[in-house]
Amino acid sequence: MSNPTDSATSDLLIFRLRDIVGAENVLTQASDTATYTTDWTQQHTGDTIAVVRPASTNDVSAIVKLCAAAGVAVVPQGGRTGLCGGGVPIAGQPSVILSLTRMNAIRSLDPEGRTVVAEAGVVLETLHERALEHGLIFPLMFGAKGSCTIGGNLSTNAGGSNVVRYGNTRELCLGIEAVLPDGSVINALTGLRKDNTGYDLKDLLIGAEGTLGIITAAVFKLFPEPGARATAFLSVASMEAAIRILNTIQDRTGSAVEAFEYMPKQTVDAILAAFPDMRPPLQEPAETGILLEVASSRPADAQVMEDGSIRFQNDLMDILADLIEEGHVLDAMLARSEQQRRDLWRMRESTLEAITRFGPSYHLDISLPLAKIAAFVEEIDTATREMGFLPLTVGHLGDGNLHYALAAAEGSVWEELPLEKASTIAYAALSRLNGSFSAEHGIGQSKLKVMKKLKEPAQVSVMHAIKKALDPQNIMNPGKLLPPEI
Ligand SMILES: Cc1cc2nc3c(=O)[nH]c(=O)nc-3n(C[C@H](O)[C@H](O)[C@H](O)COP(=O)(O)OP(=O)(O)OC[C@H]3O[C@@H](n4cnc5c(N)ncnc54)[C@H](O)[C@@H]3O)c2cc1C
The missing domain is CATH 3.30.465.10 (Uridine Diphospho-n-acetylenolpyruvylglucosamine Reductase; domain 3)
Structure with missing residues (x-):
C-alpha cells in the first residue's frame, strides 16, 4: 500500500469496500496483490490500495461510487493477458484494482x-x-x-x-x-x-x-458449429502469392476461410527450437508459410466419401492442386486427423511464448491494407535485417494484421541494436501505406507515445471530449489509451 493517498482515507476506503464485497474479497497484503499489480509482459507494475473482487453489477456500482467520492482511481482487470499494460495502475495515482473474475456467470x-x-x-x-x-x-x-x-x-x-x-x-x-x-x-x-x-x-x-x-x-x-473443416499448412511462393491464394480460396469456397495465418520460416524455426516436441509441418521448410483453415456448416460438405475422405477436404485439395499448378503454392500439408489439426494450431498459438523464450524483442501489432502488406514486409524485413535484427513475424494475414517482433539476429547484441531507428522506419512505412500502429492489442500504457505521434489530432481531441463528458474526475483507468493533453 505505497500509494500517495493518506492512510486514513485508504483505511476508510478499505473498510467500506469490505462492507460491499466481504473482507475475503478485498486484498491488501502485498503477497496477495502481487500477481494483480504486474502485467503479462512484466513491463508494467503499479501499486494498489486494494484488489477488490465484486460478485455483481450492484457491487461494481457501489465500489465505483465509493472510489469516485474518495477521488481514488478504478483500474478494471480481467484475465491479465493484455499486452499493453492497460490493466495495472500507473505510478503516483491512488488506485483500486477491480478484478471482474468472480463475475463469471453465463x-x-x-x-x-x-x-x-x-x-x-x-x-x-x-x-x-x-x-x-x-x-x-x-x-x-x-x-x-x-x-x-x-x-x-x-x-x-x-x-x-x-x-x-x-x-x-x-x-x-x-x-x-x-x-x-x-x-x-x-x-x-x-x-x-x-x-x-x-x-x-x-x-x-x-x-x-x-x-x-x-x-x-x-x-x-x-x-x-462447422461440421466440416479443412486445415492445412502451405508453403507459398511469396507474400503477394499469399494474398492471391486467400482470394482464390474465398471465391471458390463461398468465403469459408476461418483463418489465414502468416508463419515465415524464421518464426517456425524459433517455435521448433523453443518446443522440441513439435514437428515441422513440411519436409522442406516454407520461407513463406501459411496456416489455413476453412470450415463449413453445410451437411453436404461433411459427407464421408467411399475412400473414407471428407468431401470438403477433397474440395480444398482440388483448389490447392490448381494453385500448385499455377505456381502460387509450392507445397501443402493437409491435416488428416483432429490431432494433426490441433498440432498445427498448437504451433501457431505457441508463437508468442516462443518469441519470449528466444530473447528480448520489440513488438509491433500493426495492420495494413491487404494489397500493401507484401511491400511493408519486404521493406522492413530488409531494413531491420541490415541493422542486425531478426524479424520474428507472425500474423492474422487474412485480416491484414501482423505481429511484427524484432529480436536480435545471431551475432547481434540486443542492447547495441538501433531499436529507435528501426521502429521509426517501421512507423513511417506504416503511415505511408495507410496502416494502423495498433491492430488488436490496444494502446494501454505502452503505445501512448506512438498514439500521440501518429493518431490524427482531431480524433484524439474528440476522444478527450468524450472522456471528460463521461469521466470528469478522470477516475476510470487513468493514464491509459489517451496521451496527456498539452
Ligand atoms: C499468448 C497470448 C496471445 C494473444 N493473442 C491475441 C490475439 O491474437 N488477438 C488479440 O486481440 N489479443 C491477443 N492477446 C492479448 C490479450 O489476450 C487480449 O487483449 C485480451 O482481450 C485481454 O483480456 P483480459 O481479460 O486478459 O484483459 P486484461 O489484460 O485484464 O485487461 C485488458 C484491458 O481491458 C480492461 N478491462 C478488463 N476487463 C474490463 C472490464 N470488464 N471492463 C472495462 N475494462 C476492462 C483493462 O483495464 C485493460 O485496459 C494475446 C495475449 C497473449 C498472452
Missing part, C-alpha cells in the same frame, strides 16, 4: 436466437465450451483463450485468428451492461440485431480499455 443462452449473455469475468474458453454444448460456436479465438475474459476482450476489442470470417469482438457483440464512472448502470442486453435509437453506447465502451466505465456483462452472437 446468465442465459438462447439457442434459437443464437445469442448468449455472459458476465465480464467469463473466461473465453468457457464461453466456447458452453456454446458447443448447443452445437454452436463463439468464434473469437486466440492463444490466451484459457485465461482472458470476455470483459477484457470487449475492452481491448480483441481480434485473433477468425476475424477474417466473423469480425473482431465489436462485431460479435450485440449489447452490453456497464457501470459508468458516476456509478450509474446502463443495461443494453436485449440482444436486438436492429436498434437505431440514438448513439450506440456499447461501441463507445468497446475498445475503451476501461477508461469510460466497467463492462459487467454482454450479449454476443453465436454461430453454427
